[in-house]
Amino acid sequence: MNLPNDHIVKSYDEEQHRLVAEIVRMGEMSVAQLIAALDVIERRDEKAARRIVANDEAIDMLEQQISHDVMRLALRGPMARDLREILAGLRIPADIERIGDYAANVAKRSIALVAMPPMPQVQGLRALGRLAAQQVQRALVAYRDNDAEAALALRQDDARLDAQYTALFRELLTYMMEDPRNITPCTHLLFMAKNLERIGDHATNIAENVWFLVHGDAPLPPREKRDETSTVDHA
């Protein structure tokens, strides 16, 4: 790819558009990974799970590529032009990259579950995962459309995901207490649930970056508290 291509250099705006589209595409890859991960838990399909883990590499490489392109564009643009666009263009892919990691970890843990008896909480876990996938989707749309209101709304809804996570967390603890043989599989489900809750947090981060893109450093409205499992002192 060493062809001279200066004569086909895109305008700053065109390149900025292309990058936003690339970031959204990257985000969709991470959502697809998450949905595939939720699917293999149900199907107990080790080969598919390994494929998801391997696919995470593509997202990681895309993040590297995008951050380089964003920086190159930044260095080309007029000084104060869009610090915000540039920062968002670096931060959002970093969040997406983490979402991809969590999705891959869910798939990886599902491999360990294949050897264990089916757990009734898997349904709750999948519901949590679908909600997390929805939150990421909404964040990507808000980013694409530069829609601060939509970003704010999904940020508020993170509380729902947290509540669902907390309920599942308590259910898993109870199930572990009923029978020690449940402890190992439940521990995997606990970490998988935690991964999904973290994906929600990254969707919230993306939303906050969209707010920042639109409103600059104007303070965000307060919102409901996060999950409370860190302070659970009973089962």
Added chain:
Amino acid sequence: MNLPNDHIVKSYDEEQHRLVAEIVRMGEMSVAQLIAALDVIERRDEKAARRIVANDEAIDMLEQQISHDVMRLALRGPMARDLREILAGLRIPADIERIGDYAANVAKRSIALVAMPPMPQVQGLRALGRLAAQQVQRALVAYRDNDAEAALALRQDDARLDAQYTALFRELLTYMMEDPRNITPCTHLLFMAKNLERIGDHATNIAENVWFLVHGDAPLPPREKRDETSTVDHA
């Protein structure tokens, strides 16, 4: 702070040095938070734990500040000058910010533990935490000194932290199986251990950014595998 200060604008190099020092300072704050968090687990001191959680805000704000300053500097510098320095200057603070979050979460969970009977595995957890703190310290020194060899060495040593995490993880599972009353406190310790293992991963990320600073996109040597608890299928 609206004084005209153009006449005291620092040179690009001076500003770059100041930013590296700021990033190292930010890293040291996160290490201090981690050490304080390990300390409150031992002392079972709820007030101190809450203070650590509140302090995390300062690290978050510093990351915002640093990323703005790095970008402003980037937009000032000559074109291709140092894409690498700039990217590292944005990525390393993001890793440090996450380390601060994990330290705060360890402190938060220690609050829940105060109400529970003391657990023998707390010593192992603290040892794991000290190793994680060491890894972060080494990463900061490698960054400050631009030392790719030191970065590589600490990256290799992440396998030790992973091994220690895996051992503690198994120990906690066994302890849960012995008595259902151990399940709730052990779950907190499991998540705290996971946080510490993740801190190690972020130290590794910092190390990889130091490698990238020195060697550009030259591939990193292969290294030992990460923790294996995602695939534990027995206790």
